[in-house]
Amino acid sequence: MSTIHMDGLTKRYGDVLANDSVTFDVGSGEIFGYLGPNGAGKTTTIRLLLGLIKPTSGTAAVLGADIRDRRALTERKAAVGYLPDSLGFEERLTGRQVLDYFARMRGDERRDELLELFHPPLEKPVETYSHGNKRMLGIVQAFMHDPQLAILDEPTSGLDPLKQDRLHQFLEAERDAGKTIFLSSHVLSEVQRVCDRVGIIREGKLAALEDIDALLERSGKRVWIHLTDPVDEERFVTPEMIDLEVVDSAAQFTYTGEYNALVDHLGAFDIANIEITDPQLDEIFKHYYGEDGSAATNHEEPVQTEAE
Amino acid sequence: MTAILRAESRQLVRSSLVLTGLLALLLAFVLAVFPGFAEEAALVEEAFPPVLLGLLGIEEIHTIEGFVGGYVFSIVWILFAGIYFAYVSAGMIVDDIRTRRMDLTLSSPVSRESVVLQKVAALWVPLVALHVGLFAVVAVGIRVIGESLDPVALAMAHLFLVPYLLVCAGIGIVLSVVLERVESAQAAALGLVFVLWLVDGLSHMDPDFEWVGAATPSRYVDPGAILVHGEYAFGDAGLLLVAFLALIVIALVVFVRRDI
Structure with a gap:
């Protein structure tokens, strides 16, 4: 049984579809990355899963509990840990008092263990905390009751690189212990580093859902090529080339078509130097999004016009 | 599951003690001026036709019973304490939603009904602080100015205020789940309790509008x-308790259905 099952999950705010029929499963014992820029609808999905907001249509099941069944969902929350994107703590309380408060509601059998990894200043009031300290307090409260499923919204935001590594290691250890992690992020290297599978969300819609490796493969190859003569764009460019940059006799692009066709095509040119590599996740990301949402069409349109 | 009740109660301690202290000072001052006022009050009562005095709610104001019951309780408790209960309750839910504290609270295995009920239950703190504090001030103050008042009657007067204060809290909590901003909810609660108090007073003046x-x-x-x-x-007190429960039910129904 999947830990999270989403079925046509839709949330509408007036004219805006914050989540548009989002459908996918998160399996037990995986780290699932939910990737998308700010405003894509990641937090909406997460808040729907926790029953904080109600779906306009569609539904989801979290640990077997339908999110529309409040009673069942409330009960299952004992096995869920949640790290929100913006952390609301009672500011006047000290870190320790905040943890005591959550411990009374959910338990804290792993509190000490977590505080060895992440150590916010527990004796100080939360209002004096830096962003990173708040995030550490958030991580401790999310995991201290040893949840079966952790839902983390931008977990590393505000953490220094060392703590980020520590969190990634911790998440991998949790996954290996059979826990399920659902994390949202707009940090691509983070997702590439820890996630087993990725869902990419764009303007409320799921744009892609793949294993990290398959995503890298399907997203083509990054090609850097240096010809002996200046690049004749009319002849050289094909529709499969995206993110194309041409400077004199050098060209750089992501090739999204068949590799054989690429090699055949390049055979017609006199090549001085060539490098074919896996794309970085941010390039894949651009492939789904464009530089800022509109850039993708700008890149692709002239290419297609020339091909016609 | 009492974590919210405990946390909320602790938060109410400070404001409850501050308010109790301020109202105690006010009461002490009012009682201190009573001996001088009582002589004047007797003249006022003689000068006014009894019908009008009755309509204004002034009754036996030259006696300590009439003074404490008509003046002290009316202003201090029904107005000030009523406003405090409405104001505090009005912040309870909406503030947690705005600061996103509610997200973390509701990510725990706790129902929305339980959240509202625990928060309302935390009002025991100001309820106890005010009643104990102000009862003591009045009981001692009366003795100091050389008057006497039946302590049982005074205690009963306190007891019958509880349903009224709960209704004020109910008004606040409904506004707290309905409105989107802390300031609007608190201002609305404060204004509403004040206006209701004013309307009640004014309606006594004209039998057509009573x-x-x-x-x-x-x-x-x-x-x-x-x-x-x-x-x-007892009937009136029962009516207030029913109104309080109705307001709580409304708050629960709204809060359970809404997005946060």
């Missing part, structure tokens, strides 16, 4: 009647 006052909670609490006449209006 029915309007029937919709105000302060109509159903009369410390003066308890202190001066020893009349306990």
Whole structure:
């Protein structure tokens, strides 16, 4: 049984579809990355899963509990840990008092263990905390009751690189212990580093859902090529080339078509130097999004016009 | 599952003690001026036709019972304490939603009903602080100025205020789940309790409009009647409790259905 099952999950705010029929499963014992820029609808999905907001249509099941069944969902929350994107703590309380408060509601059998990894200043009031300290307090409260499923919204935001590594290691250890992690992020290297599978969300819609490796493969190859003569764009460019940059006799692009066709095509040119590599996740990301949402069409349109 | 009740109670301690202290000072001052006022008050009562005095709710104001029941309780409790209960309750839910504290609270295995009920239950703190504190001030103050008042009647007058204060809290909590901003909810709660108190007072002045006052909670609490006449209006108190429960049910229904 999947830990999270989403079925046509839709949330509408007036004219805006914050989540548009989002459908996918998160399996037990995986780290699932939910990737998308700010405003894509990641937090909406997460808040729907926790029953904080109600779906306009569609539904989801979290640990077997339908999110529309409040009673069942409330009960299952004992096995869920949640790290929100913006952390609301009672500011006047000290870190320790905040943890005591959550411990009374959910338990804290792993509190000490977590505080060895992440150590916010527990004796100080939360209002004096830096962003990173708040995030550490958030991580401790999310995991201290040893949840079966952790839902983390931008977990590393505000953490220094060392703590980020520590969190990634911790998440991998949790996954290996059979826990399920659902994390949202707009940090691509983070997702590439820890996630087993990725869902990419764009303007409320799921744009892609793949294993990290398959995503890298399907997203083509990054090609850097240096010809002996200046690049004749009319002849050289094909529709499969995206993110194309041409400077004199050098060209750089992501090739999204068949590799054989690429090699055949390049055979017609006199090549001085060539490098074919896996794309970085941010390039894949651009492939789904464009530089800022509109850039993708700008890149692709002239290419297609020339091909016609 | 009492984590929210405990946390909320602890938060109310400070404001409850501050308010109790301020009102105690006010009460002490009012009692201190009573001996001088009592002589004047007797003249006032003689000069005014008894019908008008009755309509204004002034009754036996030259006696300590009439003074405490009609003046002290009316202003200090029904107005000030009523406003405090409405104001504090009005912040309870909406503030947690705005600061996103509610997200973390509701990510725990706790129902929305339980959240609201625990928060309302935390009002035991100001309820106890105010009643104990102000009862003591009045009981001691009266002795100091050389008057006497039946402590049982005084205690009963306090007891009958509880349903009224709960209704004020109910008004606040409904506004707290309905409105989107802390400031609006608190301002609305404060304003509403004040206006209801005013309408009740004004409606007494003209028999044609007295029915309007029937919709105000302060109509159903009369410390003066308890202190001066020893009349306990159990029916009115019951009505207030029913109104309080109705307001809580409304708040629960709204909060359970809404997005946060």
